[in-house]
Amino acid sequence: MQVISSTNTRIWFDEALLDAEPERSFDPQYWQQRGAMSGQARGRGTTYFIETPVLPMALRHYWRGGLLGKLIRDQYIFTGWDNTRCAQELQLLQLLAEGGVRVPRPVAARAVRCGVGYRADILTEKVPGAQDLVAVLQLRAMAPAEWAEVGQLIRQMHDLGVCHTDLNIHNILLDNQGQCWLIDFDKCSQRKGEAWKQQNLDRLLRSLRKELQRFSILWVEDDWEALMAGYRHNE
Incomplete structure (x- = not known):
């Protein structure tokens, strides 16, 4: 820079x-x-x-x-x-x-x-042709492989020690090539330790359950298992 x-x-x-x-x-x-x-x-x-x-x-x-x-x-x-x-x-x-x-x-x-x-x-x-997951899931369900990619992306972020303090499905995008993106890193930071990683994941799960109630998004609890399988893929 x-x-x-x-x-x-x-x-x-x-x-x-x-x-x-x-x-x-x-x-x-x-x-x-x-x-x-x-x-x-x-x-x-x-x-x-x-x-x-x-x-x-x-x-x-x-x-x-x-x-x-x-x-x-x-x-x-x-x-x-x-x-x-x-x-x-x-x-x-x-x-x-x-x-x-x-x-x-x-x-x-x-x-x-x-x-x-x-x-x-x-x-x-600006990510071209992208929608957040709320918009995507109001139109269609995502395949297990797509959820696994979300999990892998979060794991890449965590492996660099970056804590996303507002990890929710509004801050995860899907572009017109089917690729996932993470956005909105204001007030985020690098951290040591492990506990914050689970807190990030817990926040994301709460977000999914909340939007299921608010918008009837096309999401089921099994999709979370697919996401976590992607997150743990390289363990």
Whole structure:
């Protein structure tokens, strides 16, 4: 990653993937003026989807959630550039991608200091033609081999020591080639030990059971056994 620094701003970027001026690439209007904006999605904030000759990208601003988020919408305490949420997510995605885990490639990140705090943005690869597993399972059941691939992908992540603190079926994608991806690594980290791995898996199982009740997804408990068979495949 290349780095651009000033008194109040730091930008990290991969010059091979970013087909834009790094300083302007976090401004949605910049992409709009270039005719590169392809859509957007609303959640806690707005994610902008961008098409470039190099790859499709997603631009996201970091917003706080919960009660604190109603008071301080998008600022975090600054304790060093490498401790910013965007820098940590960028580094984690780079580690996973280089380790062979199918995750969106990190493109760029920016942190801007404001007093004792900072605001942040991140640009990542947008997985083309992908749906999360909730959307997939509302349309069809997945085969045991597909569940096994999900399990293998999670195991690859765990073998690199990465704990996904929000592992649920909204954060697992299936692309138009039938390949699985993991997304949303904000607030995730590398950890030692083993207990957290089971906690990740327990969270995912709760997510499946919850969405079964909410959306009547096409999932049965036996599918979990297929996932775990994939997870344990290389043991």
